[in-house]
Amino acid sequence: MPGVKALEPLWSQRLNDCIISAAFSSDGRYLAAAEISGKLVIFDARLGQRLREIPAHGFGITSISWRPGTAELATAGQDGKARLWSATTADKLAELACGAEWVEKLQFSPSGLYLATSAGKKLRLWSHTGELLLAAPDHSSTIADLEWMPATARFPGDVLAYCGYGGLVFLKPGQAQGYKSFEYKGSMLKIRWSPDACFIGTGNQDASIQFFVLPEGVDGPSRDLVMWGYRSKILDMAWDPQSRYLATSGSSTIIIWNCGGKGPAGSKPDMLDFHMRLISELAWQSSGPLLASGCEEGLLALWRPGKASKPLATAHLGAPISQIQWAPGDQTFLAASEDGALNLYAIEQIK
């Protein structure tokens, strides 16, 4: 494509299997990458050197989460366990029995005090040291995703949202079960809170997304709307740092909804075309204007939505993109693929 730069990685590594999850520690020093078949690899994020390899879970890893402000991380596995690790020593700090075989999701709260795990219908809350705080009553369906409310000055405190077939549930540490829910007739697959915590977008199996508008936060009044017409189920979504735009997958076109003013009700989304196959990953900078996207064909693209309708730069990883994450500071981002490629890119080269 004329005028589109080729992205060259700062460093490139290859793991032995699909990288199911990858994330930077909050200080940006470490990068952890999880092979789908169970191995966790810790890299020096700047240099791309392998620091440690941890056989974290026998059959497979499903997700990972760094504890904010520390060099500790948690892994969820298909062996019924979540485990806490030290990235500096590779020591196992704790092992948590999550109640069912496939522990699918886990995430530390923004405060770093709590860890939420989901395994089938079992939602559990743990302290950061691995002490079980709550085994919630079985959810009505398998929990497909969970996400903590982002930390904001306006809405302090940790609130967890989790979803599945039937809707969305909110839970606060200290409570015995979910205290609020939004019902939905279909199956919700993804939850994405906006950075200001005034919106939640859910991506659904039935090729739709749903917005929950929460101007006063999750405890205030809410309204919701569903956007239909996607080609496929929603694999990923990403909010821009101002909580105004939600970029969504669901086809080979990136569809961006404008939540400013009275939007997105009645508004027409921006549509970015470049990918030829289904978009699998979307990641917006945490404070900048750039959006990175990846698709099932293995193409990676960097965009500046609102300013240009074609990508600024692209790269081809050769296999479906399984993960994109911006590093703290927004200057670099990683892209990983289903065949184990792990590349770090810098935005400096496109300036």
Place this chain on the structure above:
Amino acid sequence: MNPSSSRVPVTVLTGFLGSGKTTLLNRILTEEHGKKIAVIENEFGEIGVDQDLVINAEEEIFEMNNGCICCTVRGDLIRILGNLMKRREKFDHILIETTGMADPGPVAQTFFVDDEMQQRLKLDGIVTLVDAKHIWQHIDDAGEAKEQIAFADVIILNKTDLVAPADLDRLEARIRSMNAAARLYRAQNAQIELDHVLNMGGFNLDRALELDPKFMEPEYPFEWGGIYSFTPGTYTFQVGPGPDPEMDIVLEPAAGASEEDLRNAIEKAISRDFVTIPCPVRHTFTISEPGHYALFTQHHPDEFAASIEGIEPLVTREFKPDHEHDEEVSSVGITTPGDLDSKRFNSWMSELLQNRGTDIFRMKGIVSIAGRPERFVFQGVHMLFDGRPDRPWGAEPRRNQLIFIGRNLDREALQKGFLRCLA
């Protein structure tokens, strides 16, 4: 979509509790078949068996919020298979075991509804194990037993050693009346060629539409025929009590005692007046001219323990009953030459699925669209329809072959509706 050859085949194994699913699964996992298989079953506890993999799943069925009332899918399969297909360690085949009482619809629909599943996996077929001895307890009452039979591409009549041959024939006829498109095998202790279960090409439409020849033949007013060699004299047709208080029979002279002679006698017999006899009865008749005669009976003699005293038939044949034993679940097959008007065919099909999709469990077809050099193949589960152009017709005569399997199907309306789509 990936070409079908690169997609991993999936076999769904259904059958009531005690039908032999576990025995069959264990055989598949232990036998040397050179395939690397992942099994998804329902019981708790994950075990790895040699190079194969067994994953336990909780059947989780959810409705799609897409306005299609019968569209339910298995959420657990989407997650587990989605994960499995991303791994470097690839499997040659995936086997999904459902619980005894499961409706196979949601499993099958999962492979139509979810893009990820469609791209990476292909539903090779649905195999239903039937406990030949105990199925009678369920076949009339449990909707699931009927659905499992109706959905099947392959039906294994298991435990045949526990059942008399005549009862097996009766069971087979009953199953055929419900699902005429499935391949039917008899087995003891789930001993069956694994090729009949794995990679059987159940959704390979050419094979699927190689229907039981009896299904495609016209319907006759009798279920059984046999040729006897009579000398002059009086004979007794001994009939015991059976499911019907009366039975129609006819005796027709035959040229000899070959299968062809029996076939030739059929056409003559259907133009004769049948004699209605009460059941049970000892019906006597006299033969004055020696020679071969074909006897045709409305019901299968085994159902009434019926026989001609002192004489055995030299050749026999069973016919598909003209009355459906099962009024609820049946198959309707349509085979006709000619080209279809694609617009008319599309609108007929879409109207049919809108109105009758809940009752149509499965449909498969190869049709000839006017102006198109390729065959058009399709298959469907309830309201979900997947059709695509296939290989060119070439020298093969262009024709249309379809089959619908479902509940309360109106054969005449389906046939008429389809014929109206011809260009």
